[in-house]
Every structure is written in C-alpha cells, then in structure tokens.
Amino acid sequence: MNGGLPGSVGAVDPTLLVIVVIVTALAFDFTNGFHDTANAMATSIATGALRPKVAVVLSAGLNLVGAFLSVEVAKTISGGIVDETRISPAVIFGGLIGAIVWNLVTWYAGLPSSSSHALFGGLIGATWVASGTSAVHFGKIVEKVLVPAVASPVIAGVIAATATWLTYRLTRRAQPKAATRGFRLGQVASASLVSLAHGTNDAQKTMGVITLALISSGSLGAGADPPVWVILSAGLAIALGTYFGGWRITHTLGRGLTKLEAPQGFAAQTSAATVILASSHLGFALSTTHVCSGGILGAGLGGPVREVRWSVAGRMAVAWLLTLPLAGGVGALAGVTADSGTLGVIAVALAGLVIGGGIYLASRRRPVGPRAVVDELEVPAEPTPVRAVA
Template sequence: MDFSLIVLVVIVAALAFDFTNGFHDTANAMATSIATGALKPKVAVSISAVLNLVGAFLSIEVAKTISGGIVDDTKVTPVIIFAGLVGAIMWNLVTWLVGLPSSSSHALFGGLIGATWIGSGADAVHFAKVVEKVLIPALASPLVAGVVAIAGTFLVYRITEKSRADVVGKSFKTGQVLTASLVSLAHGTNDAQKTMGVITLTLIASGSLAPGSSPPIWVILSAGTAIALGTYLGGWRIIQTMGKKLTEIQTPQGFAAETSAAAVILASSHLGFALSTTHVCSGGIIGSGIGRKLAEVRWGVAGKMVVAWALTLPAAAVVGALAAAISTRGSWGTALVGAVGVAVALGIYLVSKRNPVNAKSVTEQEPEPATPVTV
C-alpha cells in the first residue's frame, strides 16, 4: 500500500485523537468503580485498557458509519479529514483540562462535518445520516441509560434492604468489577471504531482502498492499541468529575449504572449507532443517584456537563471549518494548521501541570456539597 505524506500525517493525527479519546473517556468505564472502592485506580485503568483493545475487534458497524455514512467519501480529501481531526483533538484537550466529560465522539463528528462543509460543500455532508446515526442516539441514549439505571437501582435497594450492609457492599464490589469490565469492552466496540472509520475514510479518499471497504486488520489493531494506551494513562480529571462530583455513589448504584451503560452501548454498537459513551455513562450515573432514596445529585455539575454536550459538536465543527479553510489553501496551510495544533496541545499540557490530578488525588478528594433528591 503506497501512502503519500499527507495520508501518513492524517493516520498519525487520527491515532493521536484516539489516544486523547482513551484518556478523556476512561472515566466512562471506571469512575464509579474507583469511587466506590471496588477497584484501585491503577488496576481499574489497566483492566480498562486491555478490554478496550479487545473490544476494538468485536465489531466494525460503527466504523462503517464513519467511513461511508456521515460524509461523502468521494468528496472528501485527506487534507479535509486532517482539519476535522484538529478540531476534534482541540476540543478533547480543552474539556479534559477543565475536567468536563464531554463527548469525544461528537467532537470527532463536529470536526469532520465542519471541515467537510467548508472544504467540499454542504452537499458532501449526509445530514439525514447525521440525524439518524448521531443526533437521535445522542438525545435518546442518556435518557434510556438513566431510566434503566433508576429502575435497576430502585430494585437493587428494595431486594437487599433487609440484608447486612457489609455483605451487600462486598457482593456488589465484586459485581462492579464485572460490570466495569463490560463497560470497557463496550467502549472499545464503539469508540475505537470511530478512529478506524476515520483512517478507513482517509484510505478511501486517497484511493488506497475501494469505496465501501471495511477497516483492514492493521487499522483495527492500531486504533485499538492507541485507545488502550490513552486509557492506561488515566483521565483522572474527568474520573474525578464523574465518580465524585455528580452524585454520591454506593456499590449497588455503581453496579446498576455500569450495567445500564454497557447494555445501551453494546446494543448501539451492534446497530451501527455512533453514540457518545460519555453521554450514556453519565446518564447511568445520574439515574443511579435518582434511583436511590435520599440520594445526592449535584445538578449544578450535571448542568455544566449538558452545556458542554450541547457545545461540543458545533464548537468542534467551527474549529474544523477554520482548519479546513486554511489547510486547503496548499501545503503551507496544512503545515500551519498542524503547527498551531501542536502548539495549542503543548500549551494545554503545560497548563495542566500547574494543577495536576492523579490517581491519589482522585481517591482522596472529598465530594462537594450536594442537593438531596428523594424518590
């Protein structure tokens, strides 16, 4: 397979996005398990990393949605895809810095849509597919996960109300190891595929693959490895938000939240819906808080997350569009966009070092005051 320089650059950028997706979304699988003490932080991210890699090999339906669904693969170029990836990476890094669990998936979709719109015209974006495969799942999935988690949490506490608290806690800690692992596996089947789809789209756009092709094995392996490495590093800032700032989580709640999230993600992956695992897991966590009597749900934190969710796709689209407007002017434009992207990423990293958040701080930090919600 003969790759041009720009194709190699796009592949590297796609894997860089996949890496940021890993550390940005680690909290999706492991925040509740860490918060309840079911798993130690380093053990949790290690298990999650391995299962994200395994999950990448279980399905390619979501990858097909990305590579031939939301944009016209005959009208995009590797340069446009590169611009879209820059938009996605920038949003991921900004929201990671402030600890907001926004959607890496929607950052990717927004970046690609904005770049394609500017670079190839509005008719190169399949808006009907965007609504069907992206927007509707974005609205429905957290609600479904939340409702399932509410019901599951209510039933769990009702069934175990006469049992000894220490027995219940120990049993559900064991259960959480299994459910958190299942969420990690589900995350790999959905999120790793998005990078596979982007790389496959790039190979199709450059003529290296025929239109409609599935991701080659090396693409699946590299995407799975990148998201696993990012996961292993641990997105401690976002784990802190989802595990301690949304609601006070007990082991039965964590079990219910993780079970509901895994079920929704796996079903969506099978159907090819490129949903946000962040939205699903957040919905499950909030649902588990509502489902427990006298639970504490921090609606202020939840509100900030919803604002971030609403801004993610358009914000990434704007950055992707700007990047495309510059990068499509020639090689100098592409080089300039790449240089600015690297500089911004380095700047965000240096800022993050001033206020580090690690595994120890995640487990030791006290939760913020909350508003009680009774059900």
C-alpha cells in the first residue's frame, strides 16, 4: 500500500484523503437511503395505508432516530470483516466507489438488491487486492454476513406466511371494511418500526466505514466506537436519501413481486422489523432488502390466493447472488488504483462521477416517481396468479 502513507511517491495528503473517504461514505449512505426506501414503505404504499410522500417523510425521520439506537453493527464493520491496521483510507475509498456504482446500477434496473452486500463486496475486494487474503476475515464474513444473508429472508418469510395465514383465519368473520382499516393503521405502526430498524442496521454500516477510515489513518485507536459526529452525519445522510425516495424499487417491491392486501402488508412489515432489530442487537450486518423481500414473499404465499410473480423473484435472486462478487470486482479495481497515489484517487473519483452521472441521466429518460406509483395503485394491474405448492 502507498495511497495513505506520507512520504511515498505520489502519496495523497492523509488528512485530505480521510475527508474524501468520509464524504464518499456519506454519499454511499445517501444512495443506501433512496435505494432502500422501499424496504420500509413499499407495502404500506401498495395497500393504500400511506400516501407516498407521507411515507417517505415518516421513514426518513425514523431512519435518523434509529441511527442512535445501537453501534454493534458499526463495530462489526470497523473491526470485523477486514484488518483495519493493514489498509489505507485510499483502499476504503475504492471499496466505497464499488458499492456506490452497484447501488446505482440496481436502482436504475429497479432491483431491490442489498446495499449492505454491495458495501461488503466493495470493501472485501479492495482489501483483498491491496493487502492480500490474510487481511480479510473470512470467518467473520461467513458468521456475520453470509449466514444471516441466507437465513434472514427465510426466517422473515416463514414468520410472515404464518402470521398472514393466522390473520386471515382469525378475521374471516370480521367486517371487511373495518378489518382493512384496522390493518392499515397497523401497517403505519409496522412500517415505522421497519424504518427505525433500517436506521439501526444500515446507517451503522456507514458509521463503521467512517470509523474504519479514522482507525486506519491513526485518528482513532483500534476497536474504537463511532464518535457522536459520525453517528449524526450517517443518520442524516440516510434520512435524506430516504426522503428523496427510491420509487423504482418501491414499484418492484410494492406491486411487482406480489399483490398485497392490508393484512399481508402488516404481517410482512412486522416480521421484517422483528428480524432486523434482533439481528442489529446481535451485531449481524444483514441486508434489510433480503429480510423485507422475504417477508413480502411469505405474506404473498400465506394469503388466500397465494400469488407471487416468480419471474420478478428470480431476477431479484440473481441480483442478490451477483452483488458481492461484482461490487467486489469494482471495489478491487478502484481500490488498487486509488492506493497507487494522488493520480489514482483522482482517476477513481472521476470514473465514479462519470458512471453515476451517466446512470442518473439515463434514468431521466424513463422516470419513475411517486405519481406513477399512485396511478398504479388507483388502477392496479392484476397479476397472473401462480398457485403455490401447499
């Protein structure tokens, strides 16, 4: 490594580089917010429990609050998956660029992939190439990332399917309109809980990255907790991203995966919030996207019609499988380039800006905003039912 070491040929000023990493980490946090807005609010919007703009304002505020509830996940990132003593801020910068690029690509495609796994992939790839395999803690990655990635959507799906089935059984004699109103009110509470959980889990990942950069530059001691200013800035960044909304992914999760009624939306959100909050307490850096998608699938299968668009689910699964390796590949290339010195950092920054700007301009040709979501809810297209195996 030489990108963060004073005195090396072409070395970047360490203080300036840390500032660049912090700004880039907050930019990733912003993309995480608008990429994952759908996790908390898609089902509430789909069932009419909340209007789109109200939903994103509520979600943004609760994401900010959630950022202050725990630092266990942040500690997993800053001292768990890679050796913080063997990487420079330049390597972390490259990993962040890999995560941001993948987030923007999947956002443009409307695919609810994992921002968390994009971040892990970018950091792992950059660290691996710059410092070797011994700098990557594969045991911790399996324990804290891969196992939760597989188990969490399954657990959330089983809970949601069971809760949905029980809900319809217990309310089958209730007046339909009264029951729907009750479940929509319940959805407001459960959606709020998911937003709180999202801030607790996902904002911490950016806190962890900034803390990792501060440790690797010597500004903090090894194993240090995130400072208060790091917690506040990460919470604000993810809240702002959430406010601007990820309508492309909201469309996919809210209507593209399955058609949800209010009881199903309530069950999906409650199961997701339970799994996320429990995992945050244990320090598991899981994907809220995986959990919420599993909850929605489970709710669709537990309902009376059991309809799921398996083609959409298949596209999502492919994106999930590709996230770690592809974000890792981009992160590896960006990390080793940035670690070469000042010109490398500039080249990576410019490449990130060009790719991000290109994706944004392409998205303006086919915009998806809150009005489009509302129009679809007012005149919904009925999906073709696919009968699940009992």
